[in-house]
Amino acid sequence: MERMTLDLSRTLARRGDLVSITCTDTAGYLAGVAHRDGIPLHVVPPGRGGRGLLRHLRELRPDVVHLHMAPWLKTALGARAAGAPLVTTLHGVPENVGPMGLRSMRLAARATRHVVLVADSLSEWALERLRVAEHKVCTILNGIDVEEYAPDGPARDLRGELGIAGEAMIVGTVARLAPVKNQQLLIRAVAESRLPGVHVVLVGEGECRA
Template sequence: MSEARPLRVVSIAHPAVSRAIGRRRYAPFADRPELDVHLVVPATWHEFGRVLTADPPDDPGVTVHVMPIRLPRAGPMGWYLHVYPGLRRLLRQLDPDVIHLWEEPWSLVALQASLLKRRAALVLEVDQNILKRLPPPFEAIRRHVLRHTAHLLSRSPDATQVCRARGYAGPVTMIGYGVDQDVFQPADAVAADPGDAPRPPGLRLGYVGRLIAEKGLDDALDAMARTSTPVSLVIVGEGPHEPALRARIAALGLGDRVTLRGWASPAEVARVMHGLDALILLTRTTGAVREQFGRVIVEAQSCGVPVIGSTCGAIPDVVGDGGWIVPEHDPAALATLLDTIAGDPDERATRAPASRRNVLTRFTYKAVAEALATSWLSAAGRTIPREKIDIVGSDRRSPLSRSDIGNHAPTR
């Protein structure tokens, strides 16, 4: 086929049901006339107990197709069992050069796309970073989809290795998550809210996300009880671990230093972040949990707030120079770090701008769109700009490394 026609891409992505989260990364394609991008999203989506209705299909840079799905919820495998009854007709109508799946390779929709793709090259975007044998028929589905994948978009080196171990041998482009810089801005870039509470004395920490044991909040509480300097913590989120956290807070006598509040809008989360010295993400590795990205990291850093992260999964790679890393499940080490940075305002002053730079150079929507375009062009055999060639086919640890557990709202 002549390259006179723009490269036509069909991107199938349930996370893009929401404009605020999943669709913003497609906007830069409005300035890419060589790309004709079509986005397929479910009309409704079930996630964390909520039913989400797709935003209207009028986004810049992409033609959005809002389509009904079957099997929208089916127990613990609900995210991976849905299919689009109208996908065959749409693909025949569009005749894409590339089909891009923002779905895991064992999902039924991935199988559906691989069977219907015809001449299109398949690009797969993956997050799962724990290698485990899947029950039938999902293991067979994964191997089939990976055999028919022309290019892999990977959130982390661990996610790449999972696909390699299950038979994928092709090129890889690393991809991160973009952050909404219109919402997550440094405090000095937005007007002060007269309703903001006064800042407590000492080091001010924050956590945003689901309240589950694997997120390591118990370690943060234990560390706070050990510090010699005053440390306060605000927790934004909800989850099954909340009663245990409240009991732990009372047992450690931290009731006047820890604030818990429920889910908040992104703008409200940004205001909370403006009052912090550091955000914490202390996820613990388990047989079922290894942090895949930690989107709240880049949201905090976009606000100029450095992050204290654990060694779990992709956290160190995403944090980069914009924070500090401590061993998992080690309150003593965390307490030592908190005392150190509490007494060193210069260190905090250095990490704050570094965190902002980390986002501006690695986690903008433009950077994510560039990674998408690179993979699509490569899969279709089109010319890739010279400066992008070195990341195609690379398995090296990349500066661009989704959390398997949600962040500041149930939809992430």
């Protein structure tokens, strides 16, 4: 999610749009990268009833508010007060959402111009559980700038570090090591394929790291 936010912000800034990032908790590593790229970053706790966020958006006066996993209803209220349409990207199905939380999300969805899904598998959650109007929903898969992750040296050197032969096939994934990412599916699929000499490389950090 942080990577997507940064990539999108940098792309918009390069084409001449004025972009700023607002965090409702801590900025984390976003702060250093955003500062390096000249993108303003604000840390604004929502405050009681979302007043802090509402005040910030009124002062900022954005043309569009794009939300990623922040307090949805409070952001929707702030965007409306600022006169800006709200676009929300759903990165997954939240866990342990009770009746009150679900009601809050449904109210926020009504005040949202567009809801973007990062995978088609989220459509049932958005359409049936959140009751988002179908014309508001679309799927945009996450993109990765592969040039940014191109190794500085020959690929053979990296293969050597991993103990993998130069001509061997590699199948890999770069993601958070967590059950929701389901790296087990990739491992099982490669095992069932019975292709000789295939190596699986998992890159990431998380609770499932051995």
